Amino acid sequence: MKFYYRCTDCGAKYASDLIRYLCPRCESEQVSGEFQAGALETILDPEYLASLKKQPVISPADFLVYQLPNAAAYPVGDTPLVAPDNLRKRYGFPNLFLKNDGANPSGSLKDRASALVAAQALHYNEKTIVLASTGNAGSAMACAGAALGLKVILFVPATAPKAKLMQSVLYGATVIPIRGTYDDAFKLSIEYTQRFGGINRNTAYNPLTIEGKKTVSIEIFNQLGRNAPDVVFVPVGDGVIYAGVYKGFSDLLYAGLIEKMPQIVGVQSTGSNAIAQAFQSGNMLAIKKAATNADSISVASPANGRMAVKFMRAGNGWATEVSDAEISQAQVQLCKEAGVFVEPAAAAAWAGFLKDRERLKPSQKIVVLLTGLGFKDLGAVEKAVVIPEAVEPDLDAVINRRESGE
Secondary structure, eight states: OOEEEEETTTOOEEESSSOOOSOHHHHHTOOTTBOOOOOEEEEEOHHHHHHGGGOSSOOGGGGOSSOOTTGGGSOOOOOOEEOOHHHHHHHTOTTEEEEEGGGSTTSBTTHHHHHHHHHHHHHTTOOEEEEEOSSHHHHHHHHHHHHHTOEEEEEEETTSOHHHHHHHHHTTOEEEEESSOHHHHHHHHHHHHHHHOOEEOOBTTBTHHHHHHTHHHHHHHHHTTSOOOSEEEEEOSSSHHHHHHHHHHHHHHHTTSOSSOOEEEEEEETTSOHHHHHHHHOOOBOOSOOOOSOGGGOOSSOTTHHHHHHHHHHTTOEEEEEOHHHHHHHHHHHHHHHOOOBOHHHHHHHHHHHHHGGGSOTTSOEEEEEOBBGGGGGGGGGGGOOOOOOOOSOHHHHHHHHHHTO
């Protein structure tokens, strides 16, 4: 498939014959304290996109620039679109859906990006992939590495949830915990690649991380009977998932498969709200410190903030902020009323829907994107759960417990 890269900031175009990361011109003019500049958009051949309209069936793979030689070895995608009856009735939205991407191989949407970066590595006969992560991207890339025979070197903040680190170690990745933030790990991983080689999978730094995540939009389109939703709620940290969701629907639009873009809502924690602030103010400034229990969206200087804000405005979307308390409540509600257990970052999207539902129309098709499985961070729900004390193995003891209301 023909494609090229375009800088989201200056518009410069770059051929796809080499592995590329940021726009060198914008990277060289980076201003300290501002969002990373020079992230690249992947632009597909318009004639190819137009040809897809003639196909009776389309697949997410039809929109990807590289293919895995054996996709069944790492079967990413095809995750459930849940129709939550209880929540639909409670809030009066009969066309509400939950896209549960925790059903991916490593338990998060980030398997989508890892699959495409793995395909890129195999295309270039490169056996080592390097990245930084707070957990999900690392475990996803480690999972892909195990399935596809690639070496993965992962830099993580030492404070990342233990379950996510255990995943990566079990998958066989070389895990290097850092006494610092995600931003510190990000910088160190780039330095490592520059010195020792390998493909860098860092979010937004490698443009294919955005491109891989767009497949979730193609799936939603298919699952809705070849229709786009009206509104999509997306949890936002570094802005890559937001940009990926937008890019997927944009490709569908350019292919003539949908008539208009959905509104995409970026949901951030009030303690990690750099993109929400940038959307409101127009200033692409990092915040001093990100502090939220939703570790997967805890980012002070979002690597793809500029592109996310650009797409948010172009698509008539908006940003909303929710507190950690609202995220925790949303996480518990999804469990109890929809039977879906997600991690806090994913629950942020549901909290965003609850906060913004008065500006929506009940007739609209609403999709809430749930990006990660709850078992990845059990520590986040420990305070919300009380395990009952044991009783004697006697029915009278059970009856007494029930009658006492304990």
